[in-house]
Each structure stands twice: as C-alpha cells, then as structure tokens.
Amino acid sequence: MDYKKNGNDxxxxxxxxxxxxxxxxxxxxxxxxxxxxxxTTYEGFFLxxxxxxxQDNSAITFHNTSEDDFLNIWSDYFDLxxxxxxxxxxxxxxxxxxxxxxxxxxxxxxxxxxWEALCSFIISQNNNIPRIKGIIxxxxxxxxxxxxxxxxxxxxxxxLEFLRSGFRxxxxxxxxxxxASGLITExxxxxxxxxxxxxVLKSIKGVGPKVAECVLLYGLYRTEAFPVDVWIKRVLEKxxxxxxxxxASQYAGIAQQYLFHYIRFADEV
DNA sequence: TTCCAGGCGTATC
DNA sequence: GATACGCATGGA
Numbered sequence: 001m002d003y004k005k006n007g008n009d010x011x012x013x014x015x016x017x018x019x020x021x022x023x024x025x026x027x028x029x030x031x032x033x034x035x036x037x038x039x040t041t042y043e044g045f046f047l048x049x050x051x052x053x054x055q056d057n058s059a060i061t062f063h064n065t066s067e068d069d070f071l072n073i074w075s076d077y078f079d080l081x082x083x084x085x086x087x088x089x090x091x092x093x094x095x096x097x098x099x100x101x102x103x104x105x106x107x108x109x110x111x112x113x114x115w116e117a118l119c120s121f122i123i124s125q126n127n128n129i130p131r132i133k134g135i136i137x138x139x140x141x142x143x144x145x146x147x148x149x150x151x152x153x154x155x156x157x158x159x160l161e162f163l164r165s166g167f168r169x170x171x172x173x174x175x176x177x178x179x180a181s182g183l184i185t186e187x188x189x190x191x192x193x194x195x196x197x198x199x200v201l202k203s204i205k206g207v208g209p210k211v212a213e214c215v216l217l218y219g220l221y222r223t224e225a226f227p228v229d230v231w232i233k234r235v236l237e238k239x240x241x242x243x244x245x246x247x248a249s250q251y252a253g254i255a256q257q258y259l260f261h262y263i264r265f266a267d268e269v
Numbered sequence: 270t271t272c273c274a275g276g277c278g279t280a281t282c
Numbered sequence: 283g284a285t286a287c288g289c290a291t292g293g294a
Contacts, residue, residue, distance in 0.1 A: 026275060121275075128274035131292065166290025171277085208277045229275035260275075 001080055003070070010062040010070045016084035018106020019055045025261050027218055028110050029120055029133045030140065046077050047113060048145050079108050084254075091248060091255055096239040100255075100262035107257050110218065114186040115179060116146050117219025118204075121211045122171045135165045152176035171206025178204055186220075194222055217253040226252040235259045 003012040019040045023031040031044035034052075041054040051074065052063040062070055075081065088105060091097040124132050140146050142162060153176040160169040178184045184204065189197045194216065201212040209228075216225035226244070228236065236244065248255045 124274090125276040126274060126289080127276090127291080128293075131274080134292090164291065167277090167288090168290080206277065210276055214275070227275065230273090231275070 001075065005067060006061075008064045010065050010067065012060045012062065012070075012080075013058070014060060014080060016088070016106060017055075017060060017078070017080075017108055018104070019053065019060070021104045021106040021261065022078070022108045022110065025104075025107055025257065026129050027257065028112060029124075029129070029136045030146070045140075045146070046073065049073065077111055079111055082108075084108060087251055087254060090251070091258070093247060094245050096235070096262075097245075097248065097255055097258065099266075100258040103266050104258065104261045107261060109221070109223070109254050109257060111221050112218045113146075114189075114215070114219040115149055118175055118179070118201075118207075118211075118215045119146075119152075119172060121214040121218070122175055122204075122206045123165055123168055124214070125168065125206065125208075125211060127168075135163050135168075138163050149176045149179035153180035168206060171204070174205040175207070190220060194224065197222070213253075217256075223251045223253045224249060226256050229260075231260055231263050232256060235263050 001012070002014065003010055005011075019042055020033075023042050023044065024033065028044070031042045034041040034043055036054065039054045039056045041052065043050065043052050045051070049069070051065065054061045054063065062074060065074065084105075088101045091101055120132070120136060123135050127135075136146075143151055152172060155173055155176070157169045157173070160172065163169060165172065184200060189200055192200065197216060197220070198209075198212050201207050201215055202209070207215070213225045213227040216222040217227060226232075244252060244255075
C-alpha cells in the first residue's frame, strides 16, 4: 500500500478509489459530505470511530488517524488490499459491466459491521436512500451512536416512533432481539455456507432475499452475494435476459455495485 | 393527487 | 411455487 504519515494524517495513493462513488452509492448510509473547496470531504463512522476523509486529484487523506488505526481498521473497511483493477479487468469481458466500470470505476466495497448492515438494510426495504439516511440519522443521534442490538432489544414499536420508520420498526426490534439473545450470532453465520447463512438471516422478520443478500455482501463480505433490488432487476431484464455471466459469479456482489450505480446515474442507460 | 423507493409478510390458489 | 395486495413515510 502506497501511504505515508503527514503529521496526524495518513496520505494514501490508491487507484480505483473515488470517495463520492464509494461513500454515496447506497451501500452505507452514515457518510456525510462536508462542503469544502477543491477537495471532496466526508465524515462518517465505523465501529463508533469517527473519520474525516478527503480526496483531491492526487491522494486521499485520512485526517487525525494513527498508523495503527489506518492499518488495522480503515484499510480493511475500505478493502484496500483487494486489487480492483484486476477485478474490473475480469468484468470487462462483458460489455455492460465494462461500461459500468468505466462509468464509475472508483467504487469499492465497504466491509461494514454486521449488525449495522443488518439493521440498515432492514430499514432500506421499500424505501429511498435519502429517507433511509434520515431514519438512521435519527437513530444514531437518539442513542448517540449506532445502537447495539442490546439497546434496541428492549424498545417497542411505540418507543421507536421517533424514528418514523413506519412498518419497519417491528422488524428492527425482532432483529435486535434475535441478535441480543444470542439466537443469531455473527460468528455462527460467518462459519456457514452461503445458503445456510441465507436461511438463518431470513428467519428474522423483515429479512427476505434482498436484505439477506445485502447483509451477506456488506456486513459479511461475501462477494458472491448478489442483491437484486428494483434497479438491478431492470439491469437484469434489459442486459442479462439469459442470466448473469458465470465468470463474474465469485465477485457478483462487487459487479452489482458498479451496475447499480450505472443504471441509476448514467444518462445513456 | 398519484406514484415510487436498495421488499417483505400474508393470504390464496 | 406463484401471484396479489397491503404496508408507513415523504419526496417528486
């Protein structure tokens, strides 16, 4: 990894990494863009650690970040040890994927916290991204952090009314109770094959095929997981009527990220 | 006003 | 197993 210390900051030179594309593409909901001149800046959290990160045309700066935190936490979170160039080279065999990678080649898969991903993607169902962010925002400011399963397990639909999460509140509570009681554990799911993991996740109320797939991909780094939402459904119908290419299956979830961004924002699609 | 959003539970066949 | 419908909320 090409990085250096600069005072309290870490300066990173990394190809295939664009902050806007990575932090504002609907995979994570707690990053806020900070208006700054000449650089792109975001503030966000992982494992209750706050990070201010910015990017100009030459490098990415991790502000007020120790080398330990950078190497042990953030390089993993931003998946810096994965070679996205070679992944995109594999994807480029397919015309649509090639276009999607060229459109936004700086997307990286964030290796998020399991519980936060589970809770966030339960909230995401039949919802739009700005409102998902709003609900999670209210949640985090109410508890002064992203609440643990234990914190949420004792709530009721009534006490969660401040979230304005609609019918999803009862699902959040069910997930919290199953995780807080130890009935469902991250560790157990990590050690399962993917179909078994899907079954366990779907035993949570409000977790169906799509949310389970998002938890596997974003919360457990199962890169073969392939979430299909309304946008990806359109991609599949339009470009892959005979199925998604087999050669990409091991990293289908990462391919899906490029396609999701492409179908939503590219003009010519 | 109606439609839609990173879907799912339930009823019905 | 497949299909139809309701669901909370808020922006377009």
